[in-house]
Amino acid sequence: MTITTLDTPSAKPLLDWYDRHHRDLPWRISPGMAARGVKSDPYRVWLSEVMLQQTTVQAVKPYFEKFLERWPEVTDLAAAENDEVMAAWAGLGYYARARNLKKCAEAVAKEYGGVFPDTEEGLKSLPGIGDYTAAAIAAIAFNRQAAVMDGNVERVISRLYAIEAPLPAAKPLMKAKVALLTPSGRPGDFAQAMMDLGATICTPKRPACSLCPFRDACQALKSSDPELFPVKAAKKGKPVRHGAAFIAVTGEGEILLRRRAESGLLGGMTEVPTTAWTARLDGETSAAAAPFAAGWQASGTVIHVFTHFELRLSIWRAAIPSPVDTNDGWWEPVTNLEAQALPTVMKKAIAAAIPFAFKTSRA
DNA sequence: TAGGCGTGGGC
């Protein structure tokens, strides 16, 4: 790979654009404040970056506020109960992030005396912090000249240089371009400016090129169509899996819940009893697979789409007078479901059998 | 390395 500085534009127009058009976000120090010496809190930067992994700003905002209010410092999070953290994360998705968040907080508290390491290498050694997040924290919280590359930056760079090679193979080339473009002054603002640009101007569809600070330098705009970039490798089809979920409700208004295995899909989260989720549609989706004998009644089907498969869950409901002894799980009052670590698919399953179990109809 | 790993919004 040959990289030259000859075709590298200046970062100054981008930084000037950022000074005027940056987004105000709960975890962000505005460039004006930063220029006056206000430092961003590494804990807040880390917390927001982990939450923002593959997750939209709008989805993250309420979770960030909730976590910060409940656990104001990394040492507070380190001392929290795992179940509390998982319940607080419920609904945000990619639950391995929550497990790693807790592990990371504990490592920072115990191994680093409650202070985040200030180098990419040190940060990357922590659970849940990879290439992107390590560079982002190093740049934003510690003002290090790290090459920050996320999906936004990939899009901006691929267009700026009209990179024809498909992702993910083209990543090293793109990262080298980012490194050349990253200024030694204001590296954190540069990283955030690239991401704001990708989120608001250099969007996947219908980019607003006339408003872009790189409009004079952009090779895709000059010689092609920016919307054609980045080029991506072909995707594969999404398989369908089937299963059954069982919602048992006692006369006292309790529901049978249990805890999923610690690792894997929805690891460590709470669920209602379900069969295995298999590719085949067979007897396993019938009431014969229920956790105990009762008058199980079909209550429709819930379809939930995960990243790599579509789940069709047959819902079965039973009203029983009092709790039944089961090998695992517990009986939880329906009025206390909001406090459980229930992923969205489980809220949908419960809502299908008990329409008023949750405040919002969506789940 | 490529696949596992959630969820909700936009078009």
Place this chain on the structure above:
DNA sequence: TGCCCAAGCCT
């Protein structure tokens, strides 16, 4: 409406 997409990480 079915897809694409969103501040990726881990194995």
